[in-house]
Amino acid sequence: xxxxxxxxxxxxxxxxxxxxxxxxxxxxxxxxxxxxxxxxxxxxxxxxxxxxxxxxxxxxxxxxxxxxxxxxxxxxxxxxxxxxxxxxxxxxxxxxxxxxxxxxxxxxxxxxxxxxxxxxxxxxxxxxxxxxxxxxxxxxxxxxxxxxxxxxxxxxxxxxxxxxxxxxxxxxxxxxxxxxxxxxxxxxxxxxxxxxxxxxxxxxxxxxxxxxxxxxxxxxxxxxxxxxxxxxxxxxxxxxxxxxxxxxxxxxxxxxxxxxxxxxxxxxxxxxxxxxxxxxxxxxxxxxxxxxxxxxxxxxxxxxxxxxxxxxxxxxxxxxxxxxxxxxxxxxxxxxxxxxxxxxxxxxxxxxxxxxxxxxxxxxxxxxxxxxxxxxxxxxxxxxxxxxxxxxxxxxxxxxxxxxxxxxx
Amino acid sequence: xxxxxxxxxxxxxxxxxxxxxxxxxxxxxxxxxxxxxxxxxxxxxxxxxxxxxxxxxxxxxxxxxxxxxxxxxxxxxxxxxxxxxxxxxxxxxxxxxxxxxxxxxxxxxxxxxxxxxxxxxxxxxxxxxxxxxxxxxxxxxx
Numbered sequence: 001x002x003x004x005x006x007x008x009x010x011x012x013x014x015x016x017x018x019x020x021x022x023x024x025x026x027x028x029x030x031x032x033x034x035x036x037x038x039x040x041x042x043x044x045x046x047x048x049x050x051x052x053x054x055x056x057x058x059x060x061x062x063x064x065x066x067x068x069x070x071x072x073x074x075x076x077x078x079x080x081x082x083x084x085x086x087x088x089x090x091x092x093x094x095x096x097x098x099x100x101x102x103x104x105x106x107x108x109x110x111x112x113x114x115x116x117x118x119x120x121x122x123x124x125x126x127x128x129x130x131x132x133x134x135x136x137x138x139x140x141x142x143x144x145x146x147x148x149x150x151x152x153x154x155x156x157x158x159x160x161x162x163x164x165x166x167x168x169x170x171x172x173x174x175x176x177x178x179x180x181x182x183x184x185x186x187x188x189x190x191x192x193x194x195x196x197x198x199x200x201x202x203x204x205x206x207x208x209x210x211x212x213x214x215x216x217x218x219x220x221x222x223x224x225x226x227x228x229x230x231x232x233x234x235x236x237x238x239x240x241x242x243x244x245x246x247x248x249x250x251x252x253x254x255x256x257x258x259x260x261x262x263x264x265x266x267x268x269x270x271x272x273x274x275x276x277x278x279x280x281x282x283x284x285x286x287x288x289x290x291x292x293x294x295x296x297x298x299x300x301x302x303x304x305x306x307x308x309x310x311x312x313x314x315x316x317x318x319x320x321x322x323x324x325x326x327x328x329x330x331x332x333x334x335x336x337x338x339x340x341x342x343x344x345x346x347x348x349x350x351x352x353x354x355x356x357x358x359x360x361x362x363x364x365x366x367x368x369x370x371x372x373x374x375x376x377x378x379x380x381x382x383x384x385x386x387x388x389x390x391x392x393x394x395x396x397x398x399x400x401x402x403x404x405x406x407x408x409x
Numbered sequence: 410x411x412x413x414x415x416x417x418x419x420x421x422x423x424x425x426x427x428x429x430x431x432x433x434x435x436x437x438x439x440x441x442x443x444x445x446x447x448x449x450x451x452x453x454x455x456x457x458x459x460x461x462x463x464x465x466x467x468x469x470x471x472x473x474x475x476x477x478x479x480x481x482x483x484x485x486x487x488x489x490x491x492x493x494x495x496x497x498x499x500x501x502x503x504x505x506x507x508x509x510x511x512x513x514x515x516x517x518x519x520x521x522x523x524x525x526x527x528x529x530x531x532x533x534x535x536x537x538x539x540x541x542x543x544x545x546x547x548x549x550x551x
Contacts, residue, residue: 018414345450345475345537346419353414361450369451375473376451404415405424405476 006294007385009034020355023390028173028334028381029359030223031204033287037226040286041279052278053252053269067278070285071268074233077288078218079209084238084267088281091232092200093123095219096167098234098271099196100127102244103217104165107194110136113163115193117142117150117179118371119172122364124198128167137164144371148175148324155184163193170202174363174372174379175324176307176331178202182213189214194240200224204383205303205332207296210235222280227287231280234271241267248273299384303333306382306391310335313395317402323372334381336363339398342405344378350401356394417527418534419476426480426521431487434469443548447540452478456486456544465489465497465549470541477525477534482541484521494549501546508535 007013010032015022024032044066050059052067071083080086089095104127108114114128118141132139142158145151150168159166166188171178185195194216199208204225210218217240222231236244246253246264253273255263264270291299308328314320319340325331339347348360359379362369369375380394436457446453452474459467468486472479485504489497496517504522506513510529528538 343475345452345477345534349418349531349534350415366451375453404419 007387009036009290010385011035011038013385017355017357018353023356023393025380025382025386025390025394026357026359027204027383027386028201028224028379030229031226031383032385033228033283034226034290036290037228037283037286041228041283044279044282049279051275063278066282066285067276070281070288073285073288077208077292078203078233078235079211080235081211082238085235085241087234087236087241087268087271088276089219089232089234090230090277091221091223092198092219093232095217095232095234096123096196096198097127098247099165099167099217099219099236100131101247103194103236103240104128104131105134106244108132108135108137108164111162112137113140113160114138115140115142115159115163115166115188117168118144119148119150119175119177119368120167120169120365121173121198121200122366123200124167124169125367128165138162141367142168147326148172148177149330150177150179150184152180152183152187155187159187159191159193161191163188163191165196166193167196167198169198169200170208171205171332172324172368173201173334174336174365174368174377176334176336177324178206178330178332181215185214185216201332201334204291204299205296206300216240222284222287225284225287226290227284228280231277231284233284238267241271244271246270246273250274252276294384300332302384303382304328304331306386306388307331307333307335309388310380310382310391310394313391314398317395317398319402320398323374323377333383333386334379336377336379338374338377339402342401344376346405347378347398347401350404351394351397354393354397354400356397358394418531420524420527422521422524423476423480426483427476430470430479430483432469432483432490433471435471436467436469440467441548441551443544443551445540445544445547447474447478447536449536450475452537452540454478454482454541454544456482456541456548458545458548460494460549463494465492465494468545474540475534475537477528477537478540481522481525481538484525485541485545488520488522489545497549498546501542504542505539508539 012032048062050063052064071086074086075083181197188195196217197215199218199220203220216237218235223229250273253270255265323336344360361376440457440459443456454472456470470482503513
């Protein structure tokens with residue numbers, strides 16, 4: 001099923017931008033949505049919309065069934081043991097902040113350590129910075145190798161018995177590097193720390209098995225995996241979630257409310273205060289069905305191929321530098337690069353005039369940009385709907401950028 | 410491939426300022442210093458202004474950024490040098506209107522800055538062009 005026809009499921013891709021057929025190479029920022037997801041959300045609003053967990057009426061039951069049905073799909077998608085371990089959030093950022101605010105505040109004390117890496121997205125840096133400041137704890141960074149990968153020896157050297165939390169991205173949104181989460185989790189556990197995985201760039205592209213990885217927490221976003229914006233997931237081991245305090249209080253999450261004291265619902269609802277993101281969950285469920293039908297392994301293979309093809313083609317352009325590991329098997333489907341003498345914003349504008357959408361900037365990873373000694377970079381990211389022809393268009397666009405800026409100089 | 414659309418944005422005068430920036434550097438003595446960045450893209454400007462008796466006597470800039478942000482800084486320093494503070498602020502307002510695609514006063518000769526008019530057609534790049542001007546406004550008010 002991994003062929004050109006996949007594009008036909010994505011209505012948005014069938015349009016011209018600035019007089020050229022759209023080539024969308026910014027899926028690492030947000031993916032496009034297949035018709036199946038759009039229809040599922042439309043159907044929900046047209047037939048089932050109601051609030052969940054409270055109505056006696058039929059629509060209320062239907063909405064609840066769909067919402068909780070989506071939770072089961074997520075459980076199955078990441079192979080969690082129970083739906084009690086699946087909390088719907090606004091996205092990866094909320095998931096990571098929940099871990100930092102709830103588990104972190106209760107378990108990190110003065111002098112303790114939190115360990116992250118130099119390749120993290122701001123959403124996996126700042127919650128830990130804030131926690132470290134509040135608790136007088138130390139935030140430590142695992143250094144990267146020259147090719148943008150992690151070396152397990154350096155991981156072992158950074159994590160110590162003082163470490164309480166280790167939080168690492170499963171795949172880097174800039175370098176594309178796929179990190180050895182299972183091995184890092186073992187090192188964290190051997191030192192008595194919990195392992196948090198930022199799955200924002202991994203969940204759309206590869207099979208995740210939380211039991212096999214043995215991570216304590218995992219966060220990911222629906223909108224990067226063909227689902228809608230505004231919905232994401234926090235997975236947590238039940239043994240942790242049971243002991244954790246909610247961070248949002250109000251409707252939906254309570255059991256008994258008195259004048260001066262209240263008790264919480266059981267898992268997972270105690271973490272879902274307020275009317276939940278029902279249509280978003282329905283959309284995410286449809287996205288999971290779509291991805292599962294195609295097969296995550298097929299998607300991963302397709303992206304490794306595209307990454308390899310892209311790197312080979314990009315390297316034929318004089319003065320183009322690629323960041324991150326050269327081995328396409330070590331990275332997810334994205335390539336970050338810079339073109340000599342042409343600033344990435346100018347590159348992105350030239351490409352946009354050719355109908356090609358890429359991202360330019362610091363990609364919410366300012367500390368990593370510092371490591372790479374770059375102010376900004378350009379990034380082309382691929383998903384299941386991209387083809388080698390898209391990459392050929394990118395390469396032609398970059399050549400024209402070079403020609404244009406070469407001419408005027 | 411046709412470059413007509415791009416030419417609206419990247420006129421040769423812009424490229425000339427990018428490649429050969431005017432007033433590049435830093436004023437060492439008696440200067441107002443402003444550092445500003447564009448957090449969404451990482452562009453950064455370090456602007457120094459020497460203001461004596463209400464007149465912008467000298468202006469220099471340093472920084473990192475795309476062709477639009479750096480050429481705009483170069484043109485801006487060129488234009489405001491020798492102008493009164495009030496005039497510089499008025500020019501900043503005129504420039505802001507130009508970027509929004511609104512009508513603006515033709516009281517001043519905008520010199521090379523005119524070339525940036527096309528930026529208003531590229532909403533994503535307006536912030537690049539206005540960075541230096543925002544820094545200048547902040548600086549002369551100090």
